[in-house]
Amino acid sequence: MSKTEIVQVEVKRHSIFRRSLLAACIASASAGSWAQQADSSEALEEVVVEGVRGSLMNAQDMKRDASTVSDVISASDINALPDKSVLEALQRVPGVSIERFAAAEDPDHFSIEGSGATLRGMVQSRSEFNGRDSFSANNGSGLNFQDVPPELMGAVIVYKNQTADMIEGGIAGTINLETRKPFDSNGQQIAFNSAVNYTDMREAATPDFSGLYSNRWETDAGEFGFLISAANSNLKVSNNSIQQGVPELREISGVGERWVPINVGARQVDQDRERTGGSMVFQWADNDGTKLFTAEYVRSDAAQSWLEYAFQSDNTVGLPSADSTYNDRRFVSGTLEGATGYNSYTRQSHSNTLVEDFSLNLELNPTERLQVVLDAQYVDASTEVIDLSVYGHTAADVYADFGGGTPDVAFLAPSASAQTSEEYFTDPANFFYLAEMDHIEDNEGKEAAFTLDVDYELDKGWFRSVKGGLRASQREQTTRWSTYQWGVLSADWAGGQKFFDGVHDTNPWDGQPGTDTYAAPEYGTVDFNDFFRGKTTGIAGGTVLAPSPNLVQSFNNYRSQLKALSPEWFTSIADRDGLAEGPFLPDEINPITEDRFAGYVMAEFANPAETLSGNIGLRYVDLSYETTGGSSFDPLDDRLPLPADDIAFFNGATTSFDDKVSDQHLLPSFNLKYEIQEDLLARFAASQAIAFPDMGMLRSYLGVYGIVESFDTDNDDVEDTAVVTDYRAGTGNSRLKPMRANNFDIALEWYFSDVGALSATVFHKDISDFFTSGAFPREITNNGVTRIVEVEGPVNFGDGQINGLELAYQQFFDTLPGAWSGLGLQANYTYVDSKSVPNQNLDSQEGGNVEVAFESLPLAGMSEHTYNLVGLYEYEDISARLAYNWRSEYLLTTRDVITKLPIYNGEGGQLDGSVFFNINENLKVGLEATNILDQVTETRMQVDEDGTKLDRSWFINDRRIAAVIRMNF
Structure with missing residues (x-):
């Protein structure tokens, strides 16, 4: 049967099984019926099923029938979510924006497929698998959508408001990932999807594979269903970036005050991602239609690595050449000369x-009016990270021209060099090993949850049903997160430089030979020949030396080679004093136990004509945390001439302590739907919702450290005076309360055809108890010494509002003649405005103030x-899609780790597309393309209180093309 044939779908008017809307929609769009028990009097419905139309029709039906404000992405074809990742698909939903950097706090590293989603301007959304809790084992509280294989999904549902039976935790909304079940379709289904991805900068071809088998059997013991699916996806991509250093306001002779960057840097990053997932589902229904049992296992396994080469500096100062040019505000072009501290790092x-x-789910229907659902779930999650850096060092001049779109940059030998x-x-004699930085994470989390829901249908009056339920869960999570430890390997103040050529020199670049030789670690070359697709010069000659990637x-290799190079200075995180478990200090280990109990009652109502319907409910939540942590006092460098009391205070001591807190919440909700006409x-x-703090903010720890300033008073290159200028501490806060929001939505939805809708939604949020940073002085005593310490950490503070508008439209133009009738369009637009909403200004990893x-x-x-424009075409055996996503400028981070300045992501968009051809009713081939327009992403840094913004970075990344084969039987 072809995709365009009419399918007869049996619909049981008073089915005892109240199937999910997803199941009903997938069933209606599949090439067969939902084969539930049905007698001859049951009606038949006719549904026209087509690929893209089927997906959009499903999504439209689910949105229309939902009990609160929502949007839906549906994949009626198996393994056919319309984007390469769940996160990329989410960006098409009104109100959703995705982050394209590796993390919002890291504006220097681009991501393969994005790293997080904001919903209506906020990150405090809740993530679910099949309406149940789900999370990644990190310092956050939700799921990393970019790690979930999209091939496992049947639909993604974004709830914008709350009902009482929804699990608490998202004030922005709830994002629910729905997987497929064997009872979603009739009989046997076999699906296979294979693709080859090609990335044009990396010039790498990588495979994707997914497969699904589903079947159901009627027996004397009831109906059985089984589904198994698996997916594996590999991707290799590259990105290049150009980055200005911290700007300085300089007085330029004959010009006046102008902002001048102290340096310019270049970076290449190769990223490899492998995503593996699978699901296994067993279902059983008895023959009399009173029991339905579902057992499901879902696995998502993601591995990612990136190798970075950079030629840049955090603080090297180069002075503009006399022939430099300027506009009325800043440096435009010229050479920055005399920068003696460029990092060439790996x-x-x-x-x-x-x-x-x-998960296990048992649905019981002892009578036609009573339904009881028992549900049990167990989640096991883990995350491991190893992050290693080695910094080489050299001198350089740099020419830069920022007068056009993409900067032109050329790194030059210092003017004093004869080379x-x-x-x-x-030349390895021009590079020495400056420093290293290491970081490790080793996290695991487990959660067990049990749910009981009871639904009783009433036989008359406005109230149609009463529903209530209980849920109990316990989540145990241990986060082990080491600091990013920077350490010197060699420098003039550390006894001299150890150069790549194996020579020790106490005075670099003075033209005099070194005095000592040693066995240096490996170094390699980095190819900058086609940097930024050849749109900028890069490094003259095309190559530059850098520490070898083998380091x-x-x-283990990192530790052994660097220890041999610099035995007097190198200390890895695994070699520190006072380690408690593996390479982690006591205050870097964060065990938390969260116990949650919730109960709700909800009534569903409708008028006799069923033109007015809705629900009203109340949810009660009892939440408690038990945390284990400790305090630590970072040791000072005893080689510096510091006061004895300060050395005693910062002695590296650690202690441990526990804390336990509890909190209760009542969350009302009310949803009303009125059919003005058919x-x-x-x-x-209207609802009240709460959002929980990230796990990292709840850490029970106190990390005390000092800011040291040292002086050389007699010009003999030896520091003879040192003082602690600041006594500081970072802390977590296990007593943080959840954020609270009053949410209001008013929506108007017009469904003018099976795949045709126009909607407008106005939303308003009153939010209180934000998570933000606070600082206060505290008297702390250690080792007999007392100091006044400025303690910084997370607190609840303030209230604010978020208001917005969402517009959405979709339609196929079926009335056009012939092949033109295959044209369709999706479009949506979101406007969001915030008032008095404080920024979080917290590092959820370390729990401290930013x-x-x-x-x-x-x-x-x-x-x-933000807006999305999606052009659609589907006619006979051809289907195509061209999707453009755009968002206006936004604040990426309040404080960049390098510049210490706010960084903004500039406005911009990305164009993706696909085209598929049906070879026959079982076989489809196609091409998918991502980043068709070769988008350049720009960031800007704010340099003063008046809001002046200057260019910071330019990023360019791969265009991706995939050749796809899909088979369905």
Whole structure:
């Protein structure tokens, strides 16, 4: 049967099984019927099923029938979610924006497929698998959507408001990932999907594979169903970036005051991602239609690594040449001369994330009016990260021209060098090993949850049913998160430089030979020949030396080679004093137990004509945390001439302590839907919701450290005076309360055809108890010494509002003649505005305060305007899609770790597309393309309280093309 044939779907008007809306929609779009028990009097419905139309029709039906404000992405074809990842698919939903950097706090590293989603301008959304809790084992509280194989999904449902039977935790909304079940379709289904991805900068071809087998059997013991699916996806991509250093306001002779960057840097990153997932589902229904049992296992396993080469500096100052040019505000072009501290560094990061979800569900229908559902779930999650860096060091001049779109940058040999630039950057005598940085994470989390729901249908009056339920869960999570430990390997103040050529020199670049030789670690070359697709010069000669990637491939190799190079200075995180477990200090280990108990009651109502319907309910939540932590006092360098009391205070001591807190909440909700006419409905939704702090904010720890300033008073290159200028501490806060929000939505939805809708939603949120940073002085005594310490950490503070508008439209133009009738369009637009909403300004990893340079910053992660335009075509055997996503400028981070300044992501969009051809009713081939327009992503840094913004970085990444084969039987 072809995709365009009419399918007869049996619909049981008073089915005892109240199947999920997803199951009903998938069944209606599949090539067969939902084969439930049905007698001859049951009606038949006719449903026209087509590929893209089927998906959009399902999503439209689910949105229309939902009990609160929502949006849906549906995949009626198996393994056919319309984007390459769940996160990429989410960006098409009104109100959702995705982050394209590796993390919002890290604006220097681009991501393969994004790293997180904001919903209506906020990150506090809740993530679910099949309406149940789900999370990744990190310092956050939810799921990393980019780690979930999209091939496992039947639908993604974004709830914008709450009903009482929904699990608490999302004030922005709830994002529910629905997997497929064997009873979703009729009889046997076999699906196979294979693709080859090609990335044009990396010039790498990698495979994707997914497969599914589903079947159901009627027996004397009842009906049985079984489904098994598996998916594996590999991707290799690259990105290049150009980055200006911290700007300085300089007085330029004959010009006046102008902002001038102290340096310019270049970075290449190769990223490898492998995502593996699978699911196994068993279902059984008895023959009399009173019992339905479902057992399901879902596994998501993601591994990602990136290898980075950078030629840049955090603080090297180069002075503009006399022939430099300027506009009325800043440096435009010229040479920055005399920068003696460029880093040529190599960095490798490996991460593995695993989430396993086991669930059992029993649905009982003892009478036609009474339904009882028992549900049990167990989640086991883990995350491991190893991040290693080795920094080489050299001198360089740099030419830069920022007068056009993409900057033109050329790194040059210092003017004092007799070598050409090509000779200079490939001579190991010009590079020494400056420093290293290591970081490790080893996290695991487990959760067990049990749910009881009871639903009783009433036979008359406005109230149609009463529903109630209980849920109990316990989540145990241990996060082990080491600091990013920077350590010197060699420097003039550390006894001299150890150069790549194996020579020790106490005075680099003075033209005099070194005095000592040694066995240096490996170094390699980095190819900058086609940097930024050849749109900028890069490094003269095309190559530059850098520490070998072999140094950062494994932690053991890293430790052994750097220890041999610098035995007097190198200390890895695994070699520190006072370790409690593996390479972790006591205050880097964060065990938390969360116990949650919830109960709800909800009534569903409708008028006799069923034109007015809705629900009203109340949810009670009892939440408690038990945390184990400790305090630590970072030791000072005893080689510096510091006062004895300060050395005694910062003695490296550690202690441990426990804390336990509890909190209770009542969360009312009310949802109303009014059918103005058959195809036009209005909604009103009001609810109170809470969002929980990230696990990292709840850490029971106190890390005390000192800021040291040292002086050389007699010009003999020896520090003879040192003082502690600041006594500081970072802390977590196990007594943080959840954020609270009053949510209101008013929506108007017009469904003018099976695949045709126009909707408008106005939303308002009153939010209180934000998670933000606080600082206060505290008297702390250690080792007999007392100091006044400025303690910084997370607190609840303030209240604010978020208001917005969402518009959405979709339609196929079926009335057009012939092949033109295959044209379709999807479009949506979101406007978001915040008032008095404080930025979080917290590091959820370390739990501490993040100081910001300026006040009155906008809400991080929130674009005021976003829109999607998707052109569709489906006619006979051809289907195509061209999707453009755009968002306005937004604050990426309140404080960049390097510049210490706020960084903004510039406005911009990305164009993706696909085209498929049906060879026959079982076989489809196609092409998918991502980043068709070769988008350049720009960031800007705010440099003063007045809001002046200057260019910071330019990023370019691969265009991706995939050749796809899909088979369904």
